Amino acid sequence: MKITDLRCAVIGKHPIVRIVTDEGLYGLGEVEFTKSYLKPFVLHFREALVGEDPTDVERVMLKIRQRGSFKPYGAAVSAIEHALWDIAGKAAGVPAYKLLGGKVRDKVRVYNGSVRQKRTGDRPEDYAADVKWMMEQPQNFFMIKQGISFHSNMKDTIEGFHYGVTQKKAGYHGAMDQGMISERGFNHMIDCVTAMKEVLGDKVSLALDCGPGWMLPDAIKFARAVEKYNLMWLEDMLTGDYVPWVNPQAYRELTTSTSTPIHTGEQIYLRHNFKELIETQAVRVIGPDPADVGGIAELKWVAEHAYMHSILMAPHGTANGLLGLGALINVCATLPANYIAFEYPTASDPWWEDLVIGLPPQIVKDSMVDLLEAPGLGLDIDAEAARRYLREEDAGFFD
Numbered sequence: 480m481k482i483t484d485l486r487c488a489v490i491g492k493h494p495i496v497r498i499v500t501d502e503g504l505y506g507l508g509e510v511e512f513t514k515s516y517l518k519p520f521v522l523h524f525r526e527a528l529v530g531e532d533p534t535d536v537e538r539v540m541l542k543i544r545q546r547g548s549f550k551p552y553g554a555a556v557s558a559i560e561h562a563l564w565d566i567a568g569k570a571a572g573v574p575a576y577k578l579l580g581g582k583v584r585d586k587v588r589v590y591n592g593s594v595r596q597k598r599t600g601d602r603p604e605d606y607a608a609d610v611k612w613m614m615e616q617p618q619n620f621f622m623i624k625q626g627i628s629f630h631s632n633m634k635d636t637i638e639g640f641h642y643g644v645t646q647k648k649a650g651y652h653g654a655m656d657q658g659m660i661s662e663r664g665f666n667h668m669i670d671c672v673t674a675m676k677e678v679l680g681d682k683v684s685l686a687l688d689c690g691p692g693w694m695l696p697d698a699i700k701f702a703r704a705v706e707k708y709n710l711m712w713l714e715d716m717l718t719g720d721y722v723p724w725v726n727p728q729a730y731r732e733l734t735t736s737t738s739t740p741i742h743t744g745e746q747i748y749l750r751h752n753f754k755e756l757i758e759t760q761a762v763r764v765i766g767p768d769p770a771d772v773g774g775i776a777e778l779k780w781v782a783e784h785a786y787m788h789s790i791l792m793a794p795h796g797t798a799n800g801l802l803g804l805g806a807l808i809n810v811c812a813t814l815p816a817n818y819i820a821f822e823y824p825t826a827s828d829p830w831w832e833d834l835v836i837g838l839p840p841q842i843v844k845d846s847m848v849d850l851l852e853a854p855g856l857g858l859d860i861d862a863e864a865a866r867r868y869l870r871e872e873d874a875g876f877f878d
Contacts, residue, residue, distance in 0.1 A: 480504070480570065482539075485528050485559070487521040488873035490834075490865060492827035493800045494518045497876060498533060498562040506533065506565030507860065508558035509802035511770055512827035513551075513652045520555035528559070533566040536776065544749070549723035550771045551653075553748035560774025561806045561856065568855035575809040575856050579779055582812040586847040588820040590622035592688070593797040601633040603667075603674035610675045614683050618843035622684040622711055622820065625675065627668050629656050629692035630715065640664035643692075653721035657692035665697070669704055676708050686711040686742070691719045695729050702737035711819075712742035712764045712793075719743050725752060731761040740764050745795035749773050750780045757781075757788050764819070768795035770803055775810035786815040799824035801835040804842070805856040812850050820846070834865050 484499040492512035499505050510517050524543050531539045540560055547556035568575040576582050591613055599605045606625065613623050627633065634640050634656050643658015660668075672687070679685055687710060693701075698716040705713075717733065718726050725747060734741045740763035747753055747767060756762060765785055769778045782792045792814060796807050807821045823843060826832070837858040842848060851857025862877035869876060 480532055480534060480566075482528050482531050482533050485522065485525040486876050487518045488869055488876040489515050489518055490868050491831060494521060494558070495802070495860070495876075496521055496558040496562045498528070498559070498566060500533060500566060504566050504569050506562035506569070506855065507802055507858075508561035508565070508806070509770070509800045510554045510558045511798040511803070512800060513798050514554055517551065517555050520552065521558065524555065524559060533563050534570050536560070536563045536567055539563055540774070540776075544773060547748055547773060549748045549752070550721055550746035550768075553771045553773055557770045557772065557774045557777075560776065561769070561802075564775060564806075564809075565855035572854050574850070574852055574854060575775070576812040576850065579776065579810060579813045582850060583814070584812055586849055587808055587811045588621070588846055589823040589843060589848055590624060590686070590793070590820045590846070591616070591618065591620035592624040592822040593825040594618065594620075594823065601631065601636045601671075603670045606671045607674040607678045610683075610685070611678050614679065617841070618823070619845045620683065620823075620843070621846040622686060623679070624686040624688055624714070624822065626688045627671060628660070628664075629690040630688045630720075633664070633667065633671075637664055637667050640667070655692055655720070655722065657690075657694070659694050660697045665701065668701065672705055672708055672710075681709075684711045686714060688714045689716045691715050691717060691722050693717055695733060698733050699736045702733065702739040702741065706738050710739055712740040714742040714766065715745070716741070717743070719746055721746055725756055727755040727759050727761040730756065731759050734760070734762055740791070742766055742793065745771065747772060750777060750784065753781050753784065757785050757790055760788065760790070762790065764791040764793055766793050766795045766822075768799070769806050769810055770796070770799045775806050778810050779813060782814045782817065786817040790817065791819055792817045793819040794821040796822045796824040798827075800826040801831050801838065802856070802858055802860070805837070805851055805858040808848055808851055809856055823848075830868075834861050834868075835859070836861055
């Protein structure tokens with residue numbers, strides 16, 4: 480089998496990768512809807528892929544893996560890797576998880592970071608009402624992740640929140656604010672955490688997506704202040720999101736200063752860049768994204784290394800879309816016992832649910848998702864239904 484073409488179309492806001500072969504099989508991969516601009520980066524790899532056997536996934540990846548980088552530029556490589564596994568599974572007639580070593584669980588646990596409504600504000604009562612609404616959703620999520628501090632609007636809406644420069648209408652996703660947090664800002668965050676925990680109790684766990692942007696002294700002080708709330712984790716306080724470095728030494732000082740679990744990793748590309756973070760016990764939880772880290776095999780390598788060092792695994796995935804959901808389900812079915820849950824992703828538009836073939840009517844039941852048993856990543860796109868959303872330049876995407 481040989482690859483005859485690599486195509487990419489932006490459907491809604493998601494760049495969708497389609498690898499075509501000379502035997503009629505094709506594979507699909509999806510990029511986060513926050514990265515519509517990455518189509519040219521995907522197509523950059525066309526010449527390298529044409530003529531290769533897509534079922535030799537690792538051999539193909541060796542040609543292109545070194546051309547990716549930290550988020551967002553590892554996404555093009557990652558989506559191509561997903562499409563290769565999709566073809567490999569179809570060629571073998573098995574779900575992709577069978578090719579990754581087989582399943583260790585029959586259902587995969589997920590948590591909520593993306594099923595949400597617009598919050599009414601940034602006051603404690605607004606946060607309390609928001610988590611109450613999330614608790615009442617039919618998925619019955621066991622855990623909610625909520626954005627605070629630099630990963631929320633409070634840096635703009637709470638007067639004098641911090642002493643750094645505030646980005647105003649930066650024009651793109653991922654602009655970074657940072658600086659020392661004021662006493663007023665600090666106390667406001669504590670009040671918001673208190674309000675959320677009063678609603679959630681111990682029925683639904685709470686994690687906080689915090690940044691990046693914190694200075695280390697503030698991070699230590701806050702992590703200690705919330706220890707009594709038994710949070711699942713504090714995420715991306717020092718680096719994360721679109722920060723193209725890791726800073727394990729600072730994370731290790733934060734981690735060893737508190738009993739509150741510290742989490743990072745969504746922006747990191749390749750296992751090599753997790754090495755020091757894991758081997759120095761710099762965090763308690765890591766959260767690579769299969770659509771950024773270099774693919775699903777890459778994520779599994781990271782998870783296995785973390786397992787040997789007693790570090791927990793909770794993959795990121797909030798904007799990965801419904802095809803991205805298929806990739807997350809397949810890889811997380813194979814992960815070792817350090818796996819907690821992955822962040823349940825949503826798509827850029829509600830009509831995506833009408834385009835994707837292979838998902839049950841209710842995807843999440845009691846915070847669990849059934850494995851997909853169709854070959855490959857288990858999902859497909861209804862080409863006829865999707866054509867109405869194609870741009871003119873992508874008219875031949877499904878041919």
